[in-house]
Amino acid sequence: MKTRRSDRLVDMARxxxxxxxxxVSLSFFAKRYESAKSSxxxxxxxxxxxxxxxxxxxxxxxxxxxxxxxxVPYMLQDEAETFIEDIRQxxxxxxxxxxxxxxxxxxxxGRPDILRxxxxxxxxxxxxxxxxxxxxxATKGIPLAQSVAExxxxxxxxxxxxxxxxxxxxxxVNYLTGSSxxxxxxxxxxxxxxxxxxxxxxxxxxxxxxxxxxxxxxxxEFDGTVVGTAVFAEGRSMNRLLERFTSLLHVDxxxxxxxxxxxxxxxxxxxxxxxxx
Amino acid sequence: MKTRRSDRLVDMARxxxxxxxxxVSLSFFAKRYESAKSSxxxxxxxxxxxxxxxxxxxxxxxxxxxxxxxxVPYMLQDEAETFIEDIRQxxxxxxxxxxxxxxxxxxxxGRPDILRxxxxxxxxxxxxxxxxxxxxxATKGIPLAQSVAExxxxxxxxxxxxxxxxxxxxxxVNYLTGSSxxxxxxxxxxxxxxxxxxxxxxxxxxxxxxxxxxxxxxxxEFDGTVVGTAVFAEGRSMNRLLERFTSLLHVDxxxxxxxxxxxxxxxxxxxxxxxxx
Numbered sequence: 274m275k276t277r278r279s280d281r282l283v284d285m286a287r288x289x290x291x292x293x294x295x296x297v298s299l300s301f302f303a304k305r306y307e308s309a310k311s312s313x314x315x316x317x318x319x320x321x322x323x324x325x326x327x328x329x330x331x332x333x334x335x336x337x338x339x340x341x342x343x344x345v346p347y348m349l350q351d352e353a354e355t356f357i358e359d360i361r362q363x364x365x366x367x368x369x370x371x372x373x374x375x376x377x378x379x380x381x382x383g384r385p386d387i388l389r390x391x392x393x394x395x396x397x398x399x400x401x402x403x404x405x406x407x408x409x410x411a412t413k414g415i416p417l418a419q420s421v422a423e424x425x426x427x428x429x430x431x432x433x434x435x436x437x438x439x440x441x442x443x444x445x446v447n448y449l450t451g452s453s454x455x456x457x458x459x460x461x462x463x464x465x466x467x468x469x470x471x472x473x474x475x476x477x478x479x480x481x482x483x484x485x486x487x488x489x490x491x492x493x494e495f496d497g498t499v500v501g502t503a504v505f506a507e508g509r510s511m512n513r514l515l516e517r518f519t520s521l522l523h524v525d526x527x528x529x530x531x532x533x534x535x536x537x538x539x540x541x542x543x544x545x546x547x548x549x550x
Numbered sequence: 551m552k553t554r555r556s557d558r559l560v561d562m563a564r565x566x567x568x569x570x571x572x573x574v575s576l577s578f579f580a581k582r583y584e585s586a587k588s589s590x591x592x593x594x595x596x597x598x599x600x601x602x603x604x605x606x607x608x609x610x611x612x613x614x615x616x617x618x619x620x621x622v623p624y625m626l627q628d629e630a631e632t633f634i635e636d637i638r639q640x641x642x643x644x645x646x647x648x649x650x651x652x653x654x655x656x657x658x659x660g661r662p663d664i665l666r667x668x669x670x671x672x673x674x675x676x677x678x679x680x681x682x683x684x685x686x687x688a689t690k691g692i693p694l695a696q697s698v699a700e701x702x703x704x705x706x707x708x709x710x711x712x713x714x715x716x717x718x719x720x721x722x723v724n725y726l727t728g729s730s731x732x733x734x735x736x737x738x739x740x741x742x743x744x745x746x747x748x749x750x751x752x753x754x755x756x757x758x759x760x761x762x763x764x765x766x767x768x769x770x771e772f773d774g775t776v777v778g779t780a781v782f783a784e785g786r787s788m789n790r791l792l793e794r795f796t797s798l799l800h801v802d803x804x805x806x807x808x809x810x811x812x813x814x815x816x817x818x819x820x821x822x823x824x825x826x827x
Contacts, residue, residue: 282556283600286563291666323560375716379742383707385700389568412688412708413716419696423662430660431689439652439690439755465656478716 276306281316289320289332289344293396293426298341310338317342328352331400346424347397348390350546356390357521357538364506364522365536374526376534378506382416382477391521392420395475395503398519398545399425402500405470406430408492410459410484414476417505421475429475430465432488434458446490451481451514459487461495470497479504482514489515507539519544553583558593566597566609566621570673570703575618587615594619605629608677623701624674625667627823633667634798634815641783641799642813651803653811655783659693659754668798669697672752672780675796675822676702679777682747683707685769687736687761691753694782698752706752707742709765711735723767728758728791736764738772747774756781759791766792784816796821 276284285302302313314334320342321332330346348356360381369377381387395417407429409418415431422429433440434457445460466472472492474485485502492499507520520539526532553561562579579590591611597619598609607623625633637658646654658664672694684706686695692708699706710717711734722737743749749769751762762779769776784797797816803809 278556279559279596280600280603282559283563283597284604284606286560287567287604287606290564290567292663319556320560323557326557327561327564329561329564371715371718373715377716377718377739377741379708379717379739380705383699383705383742385696385703385705386569388696389700412692412710412714415689415692416696416706419662419665419693422660423666426662428657428660428662429693431656433689437689438648438650439654440656441648441654462654462656464654465660 281306296343348394370526372530374528388420392424395421396424404473407473418475432459432461448487451483474502477505480508481510486514573620625671647803649807651805665697669701672698673701681750684750695752709736709738725764728760751779754782757785758787
């Protein structure tokens, strides 16, 4: 049956929002709603305008009868600043400091509302990049990596430090932990990443960056390219192993539990929105 | 500025879709769009009708000036059957069979499109239940648990078999693995789950069910209630430890790699949609 414009708009919004970065053709929508392509084109202009006015993302429209639309989510600077300040306040809590200076973040990285926003924010940095996969290290990097992968609409792969019988053949690399200077091993299922992939590395927390350096080496073993590295929080580090990364938060602690914590915005805002400033 | 209906519909659809099960007040929308509550009410009727016609979910509207709306995602039987048949075909591939009869699923559980649908499907079973948290076991259960938690809009918590220094104080339980009859230990950060929570247990794969039984015990240690148990796939088991669970797929394999695999629909469709049949 032919659909009313109001109904089309609601359903098209849902359809596009659920499929970031995927090109959807005019013909598909015309058939789905039994409507003329010219009507669908007008609908897409409304979506585009609203998504832009509300800071939801970019609706790229490809004109012509063979055209379509592609939705690319992003977050504008104002919303990003508010979000980072919100999570900064949540982390800035000395009861989060654990022995050794570690910071408890698992509750925040288990909240869908925070993960959704963090994923959309990190995806904003790669608005114009082609990314084939998101890579993270088990266990605590997974939720954020999944959220970023949802916004980019690409698969995510999980690197592990323990071989499991359910992963099949793996590729492994050794890496040096930055903090304790031990040599560790990490591995990734051979089947989970295509050779030559363009990979975004995502993790929850970075100290010296040894784990991330290990993942970079692993990407190389798959003849892939590291497009970027993003972490939820970076800690204080005297001997950082890598330079190029973005962090949402910067966390400074002492080595004893329940001692003062100092949380500031990471380098993300400065790196990403600098051109607009 | 006052907003046009078409723009309101697009933005309201996005706003509600991003916040499953959360009550959003008429006043909030009236202010956001500088529009009369009566107009917002009409908008909500359009959303409700479209979400229902397209099988997206239920938009519960609470009438009156103090009212609002709550969006509860679900999946109808037709779409559920198509989705389960799609993933059944993807898993039904003998190159997935690993030594020991394990099945490689990590690629599928790393695909946002599959996870989104699986999450929405599993959430359908708990349409009328109050759930406070989703629980899973590291590592491979995490992606599905996160997807279900997104659809329910509640936090998810991760049970681990190895204490990490970043989890803080934990509660641990011992459990018997069903297949190898060994006693193992699993633990959950004390801080990650509120006492008395109503918990949905989600995992990627169940054989005898020992891990899930362990998680049930753990929920008890937090004085919580297990609302249900859902797994992506169940394997063949001679000595199943628990009875009440739902599975999207049932997978039968031999113990040698690359031998035939037999994949059928799990008990989910039968359990959930039986009343409509």
